[in-house]
Amino acid sequence: MLGRGLKRKLSDYEENMAGLSSAFDSSRSLPYPLKRQLVLNMCLTKLQTYKMLVEPNLHRSVLIANTVRQIQEEMRQECNQQPISICPGITPSSHSYTGMESSGISLQLPSGISQQESNCCNLRSVEDPIENSLLIVSDDDMSSAISSILKDLDFVEDISPPTCLVPTGDDQPKFPESTSLKLEDDRQDLKGAECVFGSFEISNSTSYLKDLAIDDIFEDIDTSMYDSDFCCPPLMSPRPTSLAAEEPLKTFPSCNSSSASNIQICRTDLSELDHIMEILVGS
Amino acid sequence: PADIISTVEFNHTGELLATGDKGGRVVIFQREPESKNEPYNQGEYNVYSTFQSHEPEFDYLKSLEIEEKINKIKWLPQQNAAHSLLSTNDKTIKLWKITERDKRPEGYNLKDEEGKLKDLSTVTSLQVPVLKPMDLMVEVTPRRIFANGHTYHVNSISVNSDCETYMSADDLRINLWHLAITDRSFNIVDIKPANMEDLTEVITASEFHPHHCNLFVYSSSKGSLRLCDMRASALCDKHSKLFEEPEDPSNRSFFSEIISSVSDVKFSHSGRYMLTRDYLTVKVWDLNMETKPVETYQVHDYLRSKLCSLYENDCIFDKFECAWNGSDSVIMTGAYNNFFRMFDRNTKRDVTLEASRESSKPRAILKPRRVCVGGKRRKDDISVDSLDFTKKILHTAWHPTENIIAIAATNNLYIFQDKVNSEMH
Numbered sequence: 125m126l127g128r129g130l131k132r133k134l135s136d137y138e139e140n141m142a143g144l145s146s147a148f149d150s151s152r153s154l155p156y157p158l159k160r161q162l163v164l165n166m167c168l169t170k171l172q173t174y175k176m177l178v179e180p181n182l183h184r185s186v187l188i189a190n191t192v193r194q195i196q197e198e199m200r201q202e203c204n205q206q207p208i209s210i211c212p213g214i215t216p217s218s219h220s221y222t223g224m225e226s227s228g229i230s231l232q233l234p235s236g237i238s239q240q241e242s243n244c245c246n247l248r249s250v251e252d253p254i255e256n257s258l259l260i261v262s263d264d265d266m267s268s269a270i271s272s273i274l275k276d277l278d279f280v281e282d283i284s285p286p287t288c289l290v291p292t293g294d295d296q297p298k299f300p301e302s303t304s305l306k307l308e309d310d311r312q313d314l315k316g317a318e319c320v321f322g323s324f325e326i327s328n329s330t331s332y333l334k335d336l337a338i339d340d341i342f343e344d345i346d347t348s349m350y351d352s353d354f355c356c357p358p359l360m361s362p363r364p365t366s367l368a369a370e371e372p373l374k375t376f377p378s379c380n381s382s383s384a385s386n387i388q389i390c391r392t393d394l395s396e397l398d399h400i401m402e403i404l405v406g407s
Numbered sequence: 408p409a410d411i412i413s414t415v416e417f418n419h420t421g422e423l424l425a426t427g428d429k430g431g432r433v434v435i436f437q438r439e440p441e442s443k444n445e446p447y448n449q450g451e452y453n454v455y456s457t458f459q460s461h462e463p464e465f466d467y468l469k470s471l472e473i474e475e476k477i478n479k480i481k482w483l484p485q486q487n488a489a490h491s492l493l494s495t496n497d498k499t500i501k502l503w504k505i506t507e508r509d510k511r512p513e514g515y516n517l518k519d520e521e522g523k524l525k526d527l528s529t530v531t532s533l534q535v536p537v538l539k540p541m542d543l544m545v546e547v548t549p550r551r552i553f554a555n556g557h558t559y560h561v562n563s564i565s566v567n568s569d570c571e572t573y574m575s576a577d578d579l580r581i582n583l584w585h586l587a588i589t590d591r592s593f594n595i596v597d598i599k600p601a602n603m604e605d606l607t608e609v610i611t612a613s614e615f616h617p618h619h620c621n622l623f624v625y626s627s628s629k630g631s632l633r634l635c636d637m638r639a640s641a642l643c644d645k646h647s648k649l650f651e652e653p654e655d656p657s658n659r660s661f662f663s664e665i666i667s668s669v670s671d672v673k674f675s676h677s678g679r680y681m682l683t684r685d686y687l688t689v690k691v692w693d694l695n696m697e698t699k700p701v702e703t704y705q706v707h708d709y710l711r712s713k714l715c716s717l718y719e720n721d722c723i724f725d726k727f728e729c730a731w732n733g734s735d736s737v738i739m740t741g742a743y744n745n746f747f748r749m750f751d752r753n754t755k756r757d758v759t760l761e762a763s764r765e766s767s768k769p770r771a772i773l774k775p776r777r778v779c780v781g782g783k784r785r786k787d788d789i790s791v792d793s794l795d796f797t798k799k800i801l802h803t804a805w806h807p808t809e810n811i812i813a814i815a816a817t818n819n820l821y822i823f824q825d826k827v828n829s830e831m832h
Contacts, residue, residue: 149714190664
């Protein structure tokens with residue numbers, strides 16, 4: 125079971141990935157979409173690993189998230205350029221099941237390109253090991269992964285009072301606070317140089333407890349078992365028509381696709397990842 | 408291993424060299440005074456003092472362990488007989504005072520030599536205690552502890568030229584402190600977005616201008632530098648100057664942004680230039696030109712074709728530092744395989760040297776190394792594929808005036824001196 129603060133042992137997985145990344149570096153014949161997919165998978169794996177850590181490195185997380193966004197943007201643009209744009213989530217039938225038949229686990233990329241799909245299918249026979257070990261994830265999964273990680277970082281890191289004159293300690297009302305700081309600054313500037321130390325951050329640790337609401341303290345309880353990380357935001361995304369179509373893509377054939385409860389899908393997701401890991405390690 | 412060196416810094420005269428390690432310890436080396444009697448012993452650095460600066464802490468509110476690793480050490484300019492330095496871990500900055508004691512009073516009336524109270528009936532006369540010489544004792548005391556100023560991890564500290572204030576930077580904020588005041592700090596830069604999901608850039612390093620106490624620079628993970636003027640406004644979110652080089656489209660890859668992240672920024676001694684280090688290059692920027700650097704030097708361009716593997720094993724996130732020599736004519740930075748590189752800005756020549764036990768016998772001259780990328784391979788060349796990426800030289804320092812460099816190679820410190828005025832300098 126994967127919990128907070130525990131690092132997964134990825135030794136076998138890393139060996140596989142090392143082979144893939146050196147293939148990326150050395151091989152010029154690897155097609156660009158495949159290279160991109162490889163990088164994307166590495167990014168998501170890293171982000172996933174960082175989520176397991178109690179305190180992920182903000183610098184690295186931001187860099188990786190930016191890389192994912194960049195790839196995402198590229199894929200979106202390619203999707204928009206396609207004349208036959210078979211876009212997000214509306215093609216569960218042909219693509220997803222072919223994918224599942226051949227590799228057993230790969231979830232088809234909904235925003236993928238139909239031509240690319242067929243290319244990938246052709247490649248599958250030649251570059252089977254590489255294809256099979258790629259975890260193809262949907263667009264929404266990516267955004268939600270980034271969002272949730274950065275959100276978590278905020279939550280974990282910044283319980284302390286924000287840097288402004290009003291030591292409320294609550295980070296929610298961001299805009300009013302920052303503007304009030306700037307207004308204060310203007311007034312301070314007018315008062316002259318002797319007020320350089322006028323606006324200050326009271327850095328006394330006892331104020332943390334005073335300023336937190338009682339509820340906030342208990343928000344820290346780990347509810348990761350019931351949190352929806354990869355799948356929750358898409359369910360809330362404004363795409364009602366594709367919702368029903370997307371669900372089969374996220375769950376295993378064995379799962380009841382008509383069930384729409386968050387918890388069920390999340391538990392499925394966790395076991396899905398476990399299953400994927402098993403297959404990667406097993407192969 | 409707790410003795411991995413995490414920072415190296417000479418003081419302003421170069422007489423002292425401080426190192427910090429992963430275990431929270433600081434070791435200070437002192438240069439032996441030169442003597443004509445023993446010319447070969449002149450200028451050697453020996454251990455002067457060792458002390459535990461930071462201990463591991465546990466933040467109970469967030470259930471996080473705070474590492475004791477020393478991220479940065481900065482010396483204060485010496486103002487009296489004592490030396491002072493700032494050392495910081497991820498969260499807390501401490502001001503340490505280093506004093507020498509080489510005399511002690513002897514001849515107290517009420518206490519004997521061991522400090523026990525004398526039997527008053529045995530005291531028949533009064534004496535005035537006298538100072539007698541003793542073995543040199545170096546005492547280090549914590550004078551200030553600047554805590555609770557940072558939510559994120561502190562990556563740099565920099566003492567202002569006014570010698571009264573200093574700044575500390577974490578991933579998203581920069582604080583200004585007065586050296587005498589520990590319960591307050593002034594936030595001067597805040598790049599935290601209203602919504603953390605919108606975060607795309609973090610602060611990676613920052614430094615005060617060596618002469619202008621109102622100017623400072625900070626670098627970002629997107630490869631840009633922002634020069635800020637504290638006179639312009641209280642919150643320096645708006646930069647005075649933005650230094651950014653447009654991306655080279657021919658070199659574009661998935662990892663372009665990651666390798667553009669600036670890991671270190673240093674003003675030149677003159678104050679006219681800035682030196683930055685990103686993953687593959689060092690760049691010299693003129694403060695008067697924001698559009699691009701005036702000089703770019705390739706540190707290990709042969710890694711450009713290995714970026715995916717380096718991303719996979721996280722080496723691409725390694726943060727290398729850079730340094731100027733005293734006259735700003737040579738710049739230095741570390742690389743892998745215990746190699747470090749020097750670039751002469753005037754002659755445009757560069758050299759690769761290795762910091763290792765095998766190649767560094769005392770008073771031996773370092774032999775230049777070469778990494779071959781294929782094609783002709785000379786004897787003693789190292790091929791790219793046999794580079795040891797676990798041996799990385801992240802921290803280097805250059806003596807403020809002389810050609811003495813300190814190189815931290817994992818848990819070993821190498822100090823190289825240039826006795827003869829060679830063509831390199």
